[in-house]
Amino acid sequence: MGWKFSEDTPIYLQLIEALKTDIVSGKYRSGDRLPAVRDLAFEAGVNPNTVQRAYAELERQGLVQSERTSGRFVSIDDKKIEELRKDLSDTYIRDLFKKLNDLGMDDKTIRDVLSKWRDE
Amino acid sequence: MLGKLIKYDFKAMFRSLYPIYVALIALTTVFSLMVKFNFDQGLLFTIFAFLFVAALNGSIIACVFFVVTRFSHGLLKNEGYLSFALPVSTATHILAKVINAIIWAFIEGLMLCVCMVIMGTVMGSIKEVAFFFQEVFRAFDLIERDVLVAVLQVIVFLILEMIASVCLIYAAMAVGHLFSKNQKMIAVAFLIVVFVLRSFLWVSLVDLTEVVAGPTHMFVDDLMLIIPPIVLTGLYATLTWFILDRRLNLE
Amino acid sequence: MMETLVCNELSKTYGSVRALDHVDLKLEEGKIVGLLGPNGSGKTTLIKLASRLLVPTEGEVRICGELPSPATKAIVSYLPDRNYLPDWMKIKDLLEMYQDFYGDFDVQRAQEMLGSLNIDYDTPLKNMSKGTKEKVQLILTMSRHAKLYLLDEPIAGVDPAARDYILKTIISNYDETATVLISTHLIADVENVLDEAVFLKEGKVVLHQSVDELRDTTGKSVDEYFREVFKC
Numbered sequence: 140m141g142w143k144f145s146e147d148t149p150i151y152l153q154l155i156e157a158l159k160t161d162i163v164s165g166k167y168r169s170g171d172r173l174p175a176v177r178d179l180a181f182e183a184g185v186n187p188n189t190v191q192r193a194y195a196e197l198e199r200q201g202l203v204q205s206e207r208t209s210g211r212f213v214s215i216d217d218k219k220i221e222e223l224r225k226d227l228s229d230t231y232i233r234d235l236f237k238k239l240n241d242l243g244m245d246d247k248t249i250r251d252v253l254s255k256w257r258d259e
Numbered sequence: 260m261l262g263k264l265i266k267y268d269f270k271a272m273f274r275s276l277y278p279i280y281v282a283l284i285a286l287t288t289v290f291s292l293m294v295k296f297n298f299d300q301g302l303l304f305t306i307f308a309f310l311f312v313a314a315l316n317g318s319i320i321a322c323v324f325f326v327v328t329r330f331s332h333g334l335l336k337n338e339g340y341l342s343f344a345l346p347v348s349t350a351t352h353i354l355a356k357v358i359n360a361i362i363w364a365f366i367e368g369l370m371l372c373v374c375m376v377i378m379g380t381v382m383g384s385i386k387e388v389a390f391f392f393q394e395v396f397r398a399f400d401l402i403e404r405d406v407l408v409a410v411l412q413v414i415v416f417l418i419l420e421m422i423a424s425v426c427l428i429y430a431a432m433a434v435g436h437l438f439s440k441n442q443k444m445i446a447v448a449f450l451i452v453v454f455v456l457r458s459f460l461w462v463s464l465v466d467l468t469e470v471v472a473g474p475t476h477m478f479v480d481d482l483m484l485i486i487p488p489i490v491l492t493g494l495y496a497t498l499t500w501f502i503l504d505r506r507l508n509l510e
Numbered sequence: 511m512m513e514t515l516v517c518n519e520l521s522k523t524y525g526s527v528r529a530l531d532h533v534d535l536k537l538e539e540g541k542i543v544g545l546l547g548p549n550g551s552g553k554t555t556l557i558k559l560a561s562r563l564l565v566p567t568e569g570e571v572r573i574c575g576e577l578p579s580p581a582t583k584a585i586v587s588y589l590p591d592r593n594y595l596p597d598w599m600k601i602k603d604l605l606e607m608y609q610d611f612y613g614d615f616d617v618q619r620a621q622e623m624l625g626s627l628n629i630d631y632d633t634p635l636k637n638m639s640k641g642t643k644e645k646v647q648l649i650l651t652m653s654r655h656a657k658l659y660l661l662d663e664p665i666a667g668v669d670p671a672a673r674d675y676i677l678k679t680i681i682s683n684y685d686e687t688a689t690v691l692i693s694t695h696l697i698a699d700v701e702n703v704l705d706e707a708v709f710l711k712e713g714k715v716v717l718h719q720s721v722d723e724l725r726d727t728t729g730k731s732v733d734e735y736f737r738e739v740f741k742c
Binding site for chain 3: 260263266267270271274337338339340341343344345346347348504505506507508509
Binding site for chain 1: 540541542674677678681682686702703704721723725726729730731733734
């Protein structure tokens with residue numbers, strides 16, 4: 140139901156990651172209002188408290204600002220988006236290398252495979 | 260809340276019983292018409308006569324049956340999950356069921372009277388029926404006060420006896436509920452035991468009354484008469500309350 | 511923070527069978543809690559004790575500080591694990607009944623949800639499919655502004671689509687100051703909506719933890735961890 144979540148990490152961390160991806164990809168732009176807690180909880184099929192927790196964490200990181208009456212807004216400049224994009228891509232690349240290392244490929248082989256992939 | 264409980268019991272009872280009462284009145288009318296127009300021989304008449312008597316008895320049996328099942332289904336089966344989750348005390352639930360029984364005993368009596376009036380009206384005439392009632396009321400006027408009071412006492416006694424019997428049946432079902440198997444058999448066994456105990460008690464009570472008050476004073480104008488059903492009602496109701504409140508264990 | 515449900519040394523025995531064994535439990539307001547355990551672990555017994563369909567053998571259970579009574583029943587919304595409504599009743603009868611008996615019943619909320627199901631108000635329950643019946647029962651339960659929702663196996667025996675519907679109805683309708691206790695043995699289906707998990711094993715609470723914490727510390731989903739704890 141709702142979004143797909145992986146089993147081994149807390150849901151709120153996965154929500155944070157999904158929301159960050161939405162911001163970087165431009166689904167939510169600076170000044171856009173984020174969905175209300177209940178609405179996002181309903182859409183994702185998760186507990187409203189979990190959404191609350193993810194929003195709070197995004198606020199703490201300065202990506203989201205909450206206005207008392209009108210909800211939560213994305214508050215981020217282009218420079219910060221770049222940083223965020225780099226953060227996320229670093230995570231994915233680190234993940235990729237780790238997984239391929241586990242398959243027994245060394246870093247050089249991985250680089251070769253990657254450049255071949257791009258050419259195709 | 261009591262009123263609301265009674266309302267929902269009434270609705271449920273009405274649903275089950277009204278077809279029977281409609282059939283009863285229809286059969287009474289048909290039967291009376293057959294008699295009036297001398298259509299009182301042959302197989303068809305026999306069938307209708309039989310159906311009419313069956314409907315008369317059946318309505319009484321059905322009334323008792325549905326009073327009993329309103330209690331057992333409403334409180335001790337799946338519907339009990341709904342009833343006992345309501346913000347209502349156990350005592351209120353039991354009181355509602357007792358009142359439900361009284362209401363339907365009254366309605367049953369009323370229906371039987373209606374049948375008599377129909378028969379009288381169809382076979383004779385409305386005038387005759389009216390005359391009959393006039394005579395009855397005049398008879399009341401003529402009767403001496405003492406006798407009238409005595410008659411009223413007997414009526415009160417019968418009503419109290421009926422309430423006691425209803426509470427006894429409820430208590431029997433509650434006792435059955437204490438067991439996980441053979442609940443109906445245990446309820447019937449409990450009824451039999453109580454009947455036996457009661458007759459012993461009754462006999463000794465009558466003996467006692469005779470000893471205390473002398474044989475002539477035993478009946479009718481004695482308040483003693485209405486005390487046993489009241490005491491028994493209290494006992495049965497308390498037993499029912501204790502089981503439903505403290506020992507409830509819905510399947 | 512207010513505690514909506516507290517069990518102190520709560521025990522229940524049926525004859526010689528001990529269904530609940532000295533359970534201590536505190537549930538706070540605003541949480542959705544999973545009461546998780548295999549069949550026969552005491553889930554239903556705990557819920558029945560809290561709704562006063564049973565009386566404890568030992569110990570006590572308190573709802574917002576009070577022992578179970580008609581007054582606590584007025585603030586507890588209970589969904590039994592069976593069809594508990596008279597099956598001749600139509601939707602309109604049910605709405606009337608809930609309004610009659612529960613001061614906190616929000617008939618508008620119920621009508622909105624029933625509207626999205628496209629059920630005719632004149633259809634008696636007995637003519638509805640099993641899934642629809644369960645949805646109707648849940649809608650009635652969740653349309654109350656209760657302090658404590660006790661949902662006994664709300665998703666057992668319904669198809670996955672109905673399961674989604676039921677869980678979404680729960681998360682979008684409970685009051686923020688209320689506690690929702692969901693008993694189930696189908697953990698994978700509910701774990702995303704839970705704040706906390708309570709594991710019941712043979713009548714004892716063997717775990718009570720926030721779901722995030724559990725995933726963090728074990729690196730496993732609640733479902734996986736449950737299988738580990740209860741493996742035969």
